Amino acid sequence: MNVVHHLPALLVITPLVGACVAFVAGRRVAPHVALATATADVVLAVLFAARVLAEGPFRYRIGGWGAPMGIDLVADGMAALFIVLTSIVGLVVTVYASGYFRSTDPTAYGHGLFWTLWLFMWTSLNGLFLTGDVFNVYVCIELVGISAVALVTISGGPDALRAGMRYLFASMLGAMTYLLGVALLYASAGAVDMATLSERLVPDTTAATGLALMVAALVLKTALVPAHFWLPTAHASAPTPVSAALSALVVKGSYFVVLRLMLDVMPDGYLPGAATLLGVLGAAAIVWGSVQALVQTRIKLLVAYSTVAQIGYLFLVFPLARNGRDVLALALTGALVHATAHGLAKGGLFLAAGGLITRFGHDRLAEMRGAARAVPVLTFAVALSGVTMMGLPPSGGFAAKWLLISAALTSGEWWWAVVLVVGGLLAAAYMFRLVAILIADAPAETAPAPKPVRTEWLPLALTAAAVLLLFAVPLISDLAAASTTLQSAGVTP
Amino acid sequence: MMIVFDILLVATIIWIAVGSLSQRQMFKSVVMFVIFGLFMAIAWIRLSSPDVAMAEAAIGAGVTGALMLDAIGHLRRSETPYASAAEPEGGEPDA
Amino acid sequence: MPERPRIRLVPLAASLAVFALVLRAVHALPDTATGLSAEMTAGAKASGIKNVVTAVLLDFRGYDTLLEIAVLMLATIAVLSLRTDPDALSRRISGVAGPVLGALTRAYVPIMIVVAGHLVWIGSSGPGGAFQGGAVLGAAGILLALSGFARPRWSSGAPMRWVLAVGLLTFIAVALLPLALGGTLLQYPDESRKSLVLLVEILLTLSIGASLTSLFLASASDTSEGERR
Amino acid sequence: MTTYDVYVAGGAVLFALGTYGLLERSHLVHKVIAANFMGSGIFLVLIGLANRTPTPEPDPVPQAMVLTGIVVTVAMTALGLAIVKRYFSETGRTTLDADEKPGERR
Numbered sequence: 013m014n015v016v017h018h019l020p021a022l023l024v025i026t027p028l029v030g031a032c033v034a035f036v037a038g039r040r041v042a043p044h045v046a047l048a049t050a051t052a053d054v055v056l057a058v059l060f061a062a063r064v065l066a067e068g069p070f071r072y073r074i075g076g077w078g079a080p081m082g083i084d085l086v087a088d089g090m091a092a093l094f095i096v097l098t099s100i101v102g103l104v105v106t107v108y109a110s111g112y113f114r115s116t117d118p119t120a121y122g123h124g125l126f127w128t129l130w131l132f133m134w135t136s137l138n139g140l141f142l143t144g145d146v147f148n149v150y151v152c153i154e155l156v157g158i159s160a161v162a163l164v165t166i167s168g169g170p171d172a173l174r175a176g177m178r179y180l181f182a183s184m185l186g187a188m189t190y191l192l193g194v195a196l197l198y199a200s201a202g203a204v205d206m207a208t209l210s211e212r213l214v215p216d217t218t219a220a221t222g223l224a225l226m227v228a229a230l231v232l233k234t235a236l237v238p239a240h241f242w243l244p245t246a247h248a249s250a251p252t253p254v255s256a257a258l259s260a261l262v263v264k265g266s267y268f269v270v271l272r273l274m275l276d277v278m279p280d281g282y283l284p285g286a287a288t289l290l291g292v293l294g295a296a297a298i299v300w301g302s303v304q305a306l307v308q309t310r311i312k313l314l315v316a317y318s319t320v321a322q323i324g325y326l327f328l329v330f331p332l333a334r335n336g337r338d339v340l341a342l343a344l345t346g347a348l349v350h351a352t353a354h355g356l357a358k359g360g361l362f363l364a365a366g367g368l369i370t371r372f373g374h375d376r377l378a379e380m381r382g383a384a385r386a387v388p389v390l391t392f393a394v395a396l397s398g399v400t401m402m403g404l405p406p407s408g409g410f411a412a413k414w415l416l417i418s419a420a421l422t423s424g425e426w427w428w429a430v431v432l433v434v435g436g437l438l439a440a441a442y443m444f445r446l447v448a449i450l451i452a453d454a455p456a457e458t459a460p461a462p463k464p465v466r467t468e469w470l471p472l473a474l475t476a477a478a479v480l481l482l483f484a485v486p487l488i489s490d491l492a493a494a495s496t497t498l499q500s501a502g503v504t505p
Numbered sequence: 506m507m508i509v510f511d512i513l514l515v516a517t518i519i520w521i522a523v524g525s526l527s528q529r530q531m532f533k534s535v536v537m538f539v540i541f542g543l544f545m546a547i548a549w550i551r552l553s554s555p556d557v558a559m560a561e562a563a564i565g566a567g568v569t570g571a572l573m574l575d576a577i578g579h580l581r582r583s584e585t586p587y588a589s590a591a592e593p594e595g596g597e598p599d600a
Numbered sequence: 601m602p603e604r605p606r607i608r609l610v611p612l613a614a615s616l617a618v619f620a621l622v623l624r625a626v627h628a629l630p631d632t633a634t635g636l637s638a639e640m641t642a643g644a645k646a647s648g649i650k651n652v653v654t655a656v657l658l659d660f661r662g663y664d665t666l667l668e669i670a671v672l673m674l675a676t677i678a679v680l681s682l683r684t685d686p687d688a689l690s691r692r693i694s695g696v697a698g699p700v701l702g703a704l705t706r707a708y709v710p711i712m713i714v715v716a717g718h719l720v721w722i723g724s725s726g727p728g729g730a731f732q733g734g735a736v737l738g739a740a741g742i743l744l745a746l747s748g749f750a751r752p753r754w755s756s757g758a759p760m761r762w763v764l765a766v767g768l769l770t771f772i773a774v775a776l777l778p779l780a781l782g783g784t785l786l787q788y789p790d791e792s793r794k795s796l797v798l799l800v801e802i803l804l805t806l807s808i809g810a811s812l813t814s815l816f817l818a819s820a821s822d823t824s825e826g827e828r829r
Numbered sequence: 830m831t832t833y834d835v836y837v838a839g840g841a842v843l844f845a846l847g848t849y850g851l852l853e854r855s856h857l858v859h860k861v862i863a864a865n866f867m868g869s870g871i872f873l874v875l876i877g878l879a880n881r882t883p884t885p886e887p888d889p890v891p892q893a894m895v896l897t898g899i900v901v902t903v904a905m906t907a908l909g910l911a912i913v914k915r916y917f918s919e920t921g922r923t924t925l926d927a928d929e930k931p932g933e934r935r
Contacts, residue, residue, distance in 0.1 A: 021785040025772060028670060032765040032772075035677060038758060074663045076778075076787035081639050083663045124679030129681065132674045139667065147894055151667045154901050155674060158908055162678035165912055173916040174925060180909055181860055185851055187905075188867040189618075191898065192844060195871055196625050198891065199878040202635045221625035225618075511832050515839035522843060522866050526850040531858050538862050545869055551877045552836060553887050555727035556653045557895050559719070563735030564903050568812050569865065571742050572903075575820050576858060576910040580917055611852035619845035622874070626837050633881045635888040644889075652886070656893040668897050674905035679911040685916070731896045808900070817906070819911045 019060040020072040020085040023095060023138045026052055028076025031131035039124030043110045046127040047317055050099070050106040052404070057099035061092040061491065069496050071144065071207075079144065079205030086144035086206070089494030090348065094141045094268055097352050100477070101260045101359045102134055104470050108363055109253035111467040122166040126158040127250075128167060129166070133159035133257065142267045146226070147204040147278075149269055150191050150365040153233065157183035160262050164246050173472060175245035182232060182242040186266075190229035196222030207496075210277045215425065227273055227286060233266035236290070237297035240320045244304075247319060249313035259319045261360035264351055267326050274330055274501040275497045291331035297324030302438030306445065310375045311365045314446060315358070318401065318439070322354045325435065327426050328416060335423035337501040342422065345492040346415030349485055353408030353478050357400040360474030367468055368450075377446070384455035390467045393449045396475035398443030403436045408481025513553060518544050531580065535573040542566025648794045650725040656796050657731065658804070662786045666775055669768050669804070672811035676764060679818040705747040711739035720805045724794075730801045734808025741813025745820065764814055767807025774800055833880040840873025855924040857916070861909040868902040 015022065030049030034042040064070075069088035071079075078084065113126060122129070136155030143149055161183060165176035194204065200218040201209050213219050235243035247258050273288065301321025308314040325347070332343035367390045368383060369375045384391040400409035413432050420428035481488075493503055521544060525537035542565040549558035637652070644655035657665050716733040723729030774796065778787040788796045835853050850863025872895045879891035903910055 018779055018785065021779075025776065025785070029769070029772060032673075032769050035673075036758070036761050036765050038761070072784060074785050074787075075659065076784055077643070077660055080636060081643060081660050083661055096855060125677055125681040128677050129674070132670065132677075135670070136667075146895075147661075148664055151664050151897065151901065153904065155667060155671055158671065158678055158904065161908065161912070162674075162681055165915070166681055168682065168684075168915065168919070170916070170920045173912060173919060177857065177909075177912050177925060180905075180912060181851060181864070184864040184867075184905060184909070185848070187849070188844075188871060190866065191868075192618075192622065192871045192874065194894075195875045195878065195891070196622070198635065198875075198894075199626070199629055199633065199881075202633060204890075217628035218625040221621050225621075306813065374626050400815070507875050508832065508835065511835045515835050519839060519842050521844065524847055525862055525919075526846070526854060526859055526866075531856065534859065534862060538865070541869075547878065548836060548873065551832065552880055553878075553885065554876050554892050554895075556651075556729065556732065557872070557876060557892055557899070558737050559728065559732035560896050560899050561684065563732065563739050564812070565865075565869070567739040568735070568742060569817055569906050571746070571864070572819060572907050572910055573858065575816070576914055579914045580922070580923060583925050608853045612898070614852065615845040615849035618848055619841050622844065623838065626841070626874070626878070629878070629881075631831075631881060632883055633878075633888075635879065636890045637884070637886070637888040639883055640889050641886075651896040652889040652894070653892045656889050657896060661890075661893060664893075664897055668900055671901050671904045675907050678908050682911045682915045684915075728890050732901065812903070815907050819907055819914070 014351065016059065016063060019056060019063060019071075020087050020142050021074070023053070023056050023060060023142065024135055026056060027134040027138065028129045031128050031135060034131055035125070035128040042124055042127035043113075046106050046112065046131060049131055049134075050103045051261070053138075054099040054103050057092075057096045060087065061096050063087075064089055064092040064494050065490055068494050069499055072142075080203040080208040083148050084144045084205060084207075085142040086496060087142065088463045088496045090271065090497065091141045092270070092494075093352060093488060093491045094264060094316070094350055095138055096357045097264070098134065098137050098141070098261050101257070101474065104359065104363070104474055105253045105257050108256070108467050108470045111254055112251065112366070122168075124161075126163070126166055129159050129294050130253075133163065133262070135231075137261055137265050140257050141268055144206045145204050146194050146197065146206060147275075148210070150187065150194060151370060153183075153266065153269075154187055156262060156265055157187060157233075157492055160246075160258060162259075164250040166254070167249075167251055169249070171245070171249045175242075175249040179246040180244045182239075186229040186233040188229075189232070189295035190226050193222040193225030196225065205421070206272060206277050210279060213277070213279060213282070215279075215282055221276060222346060223273060224283060224286065227283075227290075230266045230270045230273070231290070231293070234263050234270065234323060234326075235320060236293050236323055237300050237320065238293070240301070240323075243320060244313055244316040247316040247362075248310065252363060252369070254262070255316075255366065256359040256362035258477065259316065259362055260355040263319065263323055264355060267323070267351070271329075271347075271497070275333060275340075276500070277315035280334075287330040287334055290327045291428065292329075294324040294327030295428075297321060297327070298431060298435040299438065302435065302442060305442040306438070309377055311368060311377050311380065312362070312375055314442065315361050315430065317423065318361075318442065321435065321439065322350075322358065322401065325350050325354075325412070325416070325432070328420075328431065331425065332416070332419045332423055332428060335419075335425070337498075337503050339419045339423045340501055341492065341498055341503045342415050344495070344497060346412050348492050349408055349415060349481070349488050350412035351480065352488060353400050353412055353481050355360060356474050356481065357397040357409065357478035360393055360471040360478065361397040361401075363467075363471035363474065364390045364397070367471060377449055381449055381452040383449075384451040389472055391447070393468075393471040393475045394446050394450060396472070396479055398439075398447055400438045400478040400481075401443055403432075406482045407479040408485075409478070411482050411485045507551075514544065514548055514551065518548065531577050535570065535577050538573060539566050539570035542570065604672060627671070628705050647790070647797070649797060651723055651727065651729060651799060654723050654729040655797075657729070658800050659788070659793070662775070662800070663802070666771055666786070669771055669807055669811070672808065672815065673764060676811060676815045676818050679815065683818070701747045705743050709740045709744055712736050712743075716740070716805060716809065720801055723801060724798065730804035730808060733805040735812065737809025738812025738816075742816045745813065745817055760814075763810060767803060767810060770803055771800065771807065774803070833877040836873050836880075837877035840870045840875075840877060843870030843873060845865070846870070857913040857923055857925070858910070861906055861913070864909070865902060865906060868898060872898060
């Protein structure tokens with residue numbers, strides 16, 4: 013048995029086994045199990061990305077049947093990028109969580125079940141990034157939904173329960189609507205495999221309705237404006253490591269399926285208005301999320317609304333993608349760089365915000381003035397994440413904006429470039445406000461630090477990685493070239 | 506004419522669903538939900554899907570019904586000092 | 601509704617729009633379609649499983665089923681994480697037990713277990729199989745729990761967690777087995793396909809039955825918790 | 830009009846009804862029930878459309894999907910009800926506050 017041949021399957025099975033073992037092992041051993049699983053997953057993810065880069069996209073036929081009878085996993089550059097992102101943010105979140113939960117009452121936080129739920133979430137994200145089957149996507153998004161809701165409610169406070177409840181209903185509505193779309197799609201084309209569907213789909217009412225329902229459901233799960241109502245409270249009231257994972261990774265899971273459906277499954281000229289509509293909603297999300305972030309008085313809500321804004325950029329790829337393969341390549345690479353940069357920066361920003369809340373004992377921004385003196389490392393992490401959010405050079409966010417603006421200008425649809433510039437200015441406004449509060453010349457009233465917190469370096473590591481991502485852009489563009497989307501569009505690396 | 510039976514069955518299912526959602530007493534809602542599951546099982550038989558019918562009867566009506574009855578019992582049993590004033594709590598007889 | 605006089609326009613519009621869209625979409629479909637039934641039926645015949653639905657669930661789309669068992673286990677753990685008492689699984693349910701329910705349980709549970717076994721056994725040829733058998737087992741387990749039967753000592757703490765996890769772990773082990781034989785995940789060798797599918801089916805029945813029971817046990821309230829505040 | 834037409838149309842009605850109930854009803858248990866109706870509606874559409882085969886047996890794939898869907902739905906339902914119960918224990922409420930806006934509480 014050669015491990016390399018089975019990497020797609022192992023990327024799903026490993027965290028699943030980890031989740032079971034963490035559950036059986038109990039509260040004391042579970043953190044170690046999670047850490048071991050996370051490390052193993054990083055290794056597998058890197059091996060997987062290396063294989064995809066070396067050999068190009070390949071399919072893994074579960075059960076040996078092959079689509080359309082069986083379920084195929086699709087291993088391509090896009091999947092590899094998101095899996096590597098998940099493994100890096102996941103490892104950092106795991107390490108952070110082992111410190112975060114140690115300091116709390118052992119019977120709180122779901123009796124130590126955090127680790128199992130977290131590894132289940134990891135399983136389902138990897139499953140979502142790998143699957144090539146639209147019904148399997150349904151099972152995976154239910155796994156993501158249940159684990160995410162359970163992680164939000166794990167602290168058991170009224171706010172968390174209320175946010176989790178709203179999140180659960182949004183998840184249910186999304187999952188059911190998605191499944192209805194799958195039913196129509198199967199009735200029309202007689203398959204649930206994405207590649208088979210893209211061959212068989214004819215532009216008829218049934219398939220178009222099915223796809224529209226699926227995309228609408230996933231947009232709800234990605235929290236694109238105006239379907240973002242559930243996100244800020246859910247992301248803000250979760251325990252800090254969970255907030256980071258939700259904002260950095262979970263919204264990317266459903267976005268990834270939108271990418272697959274819009275760019276791979278749908279043939280050209282399908283649902284003509286959908287791409288434009290998604291772009292317009294993306295632009296609205298950038299403006300609305302930023303304005304909301306600007307007026308928040310609680311640090312975690314500010315960060316959560318910033319996620320609402322940053323999700324908007326991801327949807328600008330769809331209108332741009334219709335302008336020939338060169339623009340498609342630029343726009344897709346830009347969206348992938350943005351997703352990666354935002355994943356790292358937002359993961360770091362949430363962990364930093366959590367660190368600040370721990371040190372101050374509250375989350376009121378107005379009373380965090382002058383925090384920089386007490387917690388310089390965290391303040392620096394916040395500032396670095398701001399560099400990426402604004403898209404200042406040199407950072408991953410800068411590269412993403414640059415690519416997207418190039419795509420907009422090359423396509424002639426310059427108005428998307430305006431949206432990108434305005435979004436950068438708005439991000440600057442809310443990030444400057446946050447940093448200005450932290451570095452204000454005022455005596456900080458922090459709670460006396462119990463002891464030096466090692467985990468303060470973790471947010472800094474993530475946000476620094478988001479900045480250094482600029483130098484990984486060639487690698488990401490190679491991965492984008494190794495995606496099924498660009499391969500079928502005829503773009504050669 | 507089986508088609509008449511089908512129409513009647515579907516109409517009954519929808520009527521039960523409407524009834525379940527418009528009840529103000531949660532206990533009645535849940536009971537109607539369980540009945541709904543049993544009628545769904547008949548629908549599956551009509552649609553030549555005995556596999557689904559069995560699962561629906563055992564899970565849709567049985568397990569889900571038990572979970573819901575338990576939840577309603579919990580909401581009724583708990584006497585909380587600051588119960589929601591806007592809406593009578595589930596399961597309390599109103600009339 | 602008397603307590604809520606205003607009509608909620610957005611939900612009404614959303615549901616009506618979805619209804620109209622779906623009806624229009626379904627209306628546009630041709631009157632006959634075979635979907636994947638031809639391939640699936642032929643494939644099931646080749647592997648000697650007469651119930652095609654069973655073949656789809658356990659063989660062709662076994663990966664969905666694997667993840668679905670994960671969903672059940674995850675939901676149980678999620679429900680447990682919401683409990684205020686850490687030993688939720690090992691409590692006895694109180695309040696509903698009575699002599700009638702007890703007698704009924706004694707009569708019905710053995711029958712239900714037999715029915716579940718029968719469903720699994722005929723599942724490869726007629727209607728029935730792991731899902732149905734598991735569902736009946738789960739219902740039997742819930743009935744046992746409701747009637748307040750004393751639990752065996754292993755049903756709490758670490759041993760109970762093992763019972764919950766062992767079904768999924770064994771399924772994973774069976775799924776990984778073909779990797780050693782040069783196949784992919786869940787690729788049963790042709791010569792032992794039928795017996796492996798039957799093995800998975802029995803495993804799944806027990807696993808689904810145990811998961812559904814523990815799902816109920818994990819969520820079932822007891823009186824003390826309700827009066828906590 | 831054929832048998833499957835009736836059930837597919839009924840499924841569409843149930844889905845719409847469930848959507849309305851999930852969005853409009855305020856009691857949380859009603860919302861969970863409504864989500865179950867949405868699921869049943871989809872299952873009717875799936876199985877109804879599966880009956881379009883020329884053979885007497887319906888297409889097995891949607892049947893398998895529905896079996897999977899039923900189990901997933903019971904899992905979701907259990908989680909939803911567990912949160913409802915805990916939420917009730919913590920706050921004494923059975924509805925989400927309609928007028929609550931993010932950021933105004935805590």
